[in-house]
Amino acid sequence: MNRLLLFLNIILISLAGSRGYLEPEEFVEEHQEEIRIDDIDLTLKPNEMGKVMVLMLHSIEDEDGVWEISKESFKKNLEYLHDNNYYLVSLKDYITGEMVVPAGKTPVVLTFDDGLKNNFNVVEENGELIIDPDSAVGIMEEFKKENPRFNSTATFYLFGTNPFRQKEYLDFKLNFLIENGYDIGNHTYNHAFLNEINSKEEILFQLGEEAKFIKEFIPEYEINSLSLPYGLRPEESLQEYLVRGEYEGIKYEHIGILDVGSHPSYSWVDKRFNFKEIPRIRVSRTEEYQESEEWYEYFEENYDLRYISDGVKDIITVPEDMKIYINEDKLEGKEINIYNREMLDND
């Protein structure tokens, strides 16, 4: 963040303090009920029609690469997001508009594809299972301890029958994830080239067989999102089976389908948001590939384009210049709060 923005932020935050700004830790459902439109702090420039980054990661390694990110770089990403007014949310909460994001913060979603061992590695020490602190989950758990207000969470997209590559610990891992606020998504049974599949049965198999496999370990959990391997899709007539289907008695329904690349996504309540094609930004820090770095910088320079929460789940605060994009069908009883953010600049 550049100095001017940082300075402005400090001023905004201190102004906000005098107006009853709720600290993130005070963000509990009880408070949510009490807040009225008049309590919303407009000096934070809430913009719930702004853009959201869904970040895509694969492997945590020693060195940065195109599809890999080093442990250090992953930690730096978390620190950057934390220090720059972002707040982690689950993909599901983002899509359904159920995010509870502190006022003034921008939601951001983390996703990991492929279920590699370095995403979630465990080691057994004196009969006890220890999460490898260098694996993605280990790094996030540590970050959570240091920054309890940041809501460290991610969705892991799994394929095949050996996700995270330690079969003996799979039961522990899947249960640990869902008990600790992470999510699990479908990445097909064979990491399939879905563009080469031309029968309904094969799509149902690819999605249903994987869902069935994971359900054996976490029967109560609902897998409701899909990350397309290589970002590829079958022909148009088969695409409905990406969204929902039934396979060997198991029904699946995806409220979000994720692409590979390469730009921020619309707000969940924006007419242009398409749950079947959610773009993702690749986290990378090599000289050649800096997709995430470029978007971080973009949102520093274009702060007004970010989704900025008003702090209240059931009130949607939208600057007047963006109200034409509101998708009324999504509101379901939520209140709309329109304000003129240019007026605010002129005060």
Ligand SMILES: [Zn+2]
């Ligand atoms: Zn993949």
